[in-house]
Each structure stands twice: as structure tokens, then as C-alpha cells.
Amino acid sequence: MSLPSPYRPLPFxxxxxxxxxxxxVSGTGKxxxxxxxxxxxxxxxxxxxxxxxxxxxSALINExxxxxxxxxxxxxGLLHAADLIRxxxxxxxxxxxxxxxxxxxxxxxxxxVPVEEVAGLxxxxxxxxxxxxxxxxxxxxxxxxxxxxxxxxxxxxxxLDLLAVPGRLARLxxxxxxxxxxxxxxxxxxxxxxxxxxxxxxxxxxxxxxxx
Numbered sequence: 001m002s003l004p005s006p007y008r009p010l011p012f013x014x015x016x017x018x019x020x021x022x023x024x025v026s027g028t029g030k031x032x033x034x035x036x037x038x039x040x041x042x043x044x045x046x047x048x049x050x051x052x053x054x055x056x057x058s059a060l061i062n063e064x065x066x067x068x069x070x071x072x073x074x075x076x077g078l079l080h081a082a083d084l085i086r087x088x089x090x091x092x093x094x095x096x097x098x099x100x101x102x103x104x105x106x107x108x109x110x111x112x113v114p115v116e117e118v119a120g121l122x123x124x125x126x127x128x129x130x131x132x133x134x135x136x137x138x139x140x141x142x143x144x145x146x147x148x149x150x151x152x153x154x155x156x157x158x159x160l161d162l163l164a165v166p167g168r169l170a171r172l173x174x175x176x177x178x179x180x181x182x183x184x185x186x187x188x189x190x191x192x193x194x195x196x197x198x199x200x201x202x203x204x205x206x207x208x209x210x211x212x
């Protein structure tokens with residue numbers, strides 16, 4: 001699908017640096033790994049794909065809005081993130097903590113709707129998004145995940161609800177498996193027993209092998 005002007009992304013014809021996405025359930029270690037990976041890549045741009053100003057509004061949006069307006073809000077944040085990523089990767093590599101897969105998997109889990117239904121809402125806007133070089137889907141055992149969520153220092157209401165709302169965590173884990181299966185850039189990454197530094201080194205080696 002071709003987006004009409006002025007809704008197309010800004011054109012860029014120069015070289016582009018790698019764009020790496022870390023996906024997975026809260027508590028799997030995405031933020032810690034993103035920092036380690038950005039350092040390994042020589043000061044890559046690291047961002048969360050619900051960027052400013054959206055990140056400051058999310059709690060109120062989740063509390064006040066129904067499902068479709070909520071989706072529109074997170075879609076808006078994703079499109080804004082795509083613009084930031086496009087600009088940043090012209091200068092250096094980009095490491096994103098969450099991207100399109102999280103919008104689909106999380107919205108479907110919270111509102112108890114099929115992943116395919118949410119993916120269909122997102123589909124018309126795919127041409128605007130930057131395509132990741134690689135998307136690493138982080139996973140760990142449920143016991144490890146519950147332990148990390150219980151002590152997560154920056155836990156938000158969404159994180160607390162993963163443990164408090166019956167079935168929420170199981171739905172989200174299942175949803176991430178579904179979106180990973182449909183993602184041509186997906187690479188599964190088991191976090192159990194591995195340090196962020198070790199995983200960052202492995203990702204750098206994987207990126208180098210892909211570009212060789």
C-alpha cells in the first residue's frame with residue numbers, strides 16, 4: 001500500500017546504520033540489554049518506542065480511553081518513534097526497546113482480542129514504519145519472569161497487572177509467540193542464565209555475520 005502525501009515518511013537516500021529492536025514481556029531484561037548493546041555498538045542511539053511526549057501520557061490514556069482510542073494513541077507513538085529512528089540511523093545504529101510487535105501483542109492481551117485483529121488495524125500504517133535489521137525476542141522461564149516483575153524497580157501499572165489480572169501474563173506470552181512467528185526479522189533469544197554483556201556480544205556477532 002502506498003501512503004498519500006503528506007503522510008509518507010521523509011525520503012532518505014544515504015547509508016543507514018543497523019536498527020535493532022528488543023521485544024518481549026516486561027521483566028525479560030530489555031532495558032538492561034538495550035543499554036549494554038548501545039555501548040557495544042559504540043554509542044548507538046537507544047530509545048523506547050513510546051517516546052516523549054507520549055510516554056508521559058500513557059497512564060492516563062490507559063485509565064480513561066476505550067480500546068480503539070487507546071490503540072490510536074499507541075499507534076501515534078509508534079509512528080512518531082519511526083520518524084525518530086529514521087533520523088537517528090542516518091548517523092549511528094539505533095537500539096529500540098519495543099516496537100510494532102509490542103503494540104500488537106500488548107493491546108491484544110489487555111483487551112482480550114485476537115492478535116490478528118490488532119495486526120489488521122496496524123497494517124495500513126506499516127509503510128510508514130522503519131523495518132528493523134533484526135528483532136530479538138527475549139524470553140525466559142515463567143518463574144524467572146515472575147521473580148523479575150516482583151522486584152522491578154520502575155514497575156508501572158501495566159507491569160503490576162501482568163501478575164494481578166488473571167490470564168494477562170499467559171495471553172501476552174502467547175501473543176508474543178504469534179507476532180514473532182509472523183516477523184521476518186525475528187530472532188528468539190533465551191535470557192535464562194545469561195548476562196546482558198554476554199547477550200550484547202552475541203547480538204553484535206550476529207549482526208556482523210548478517211552483514212558479511
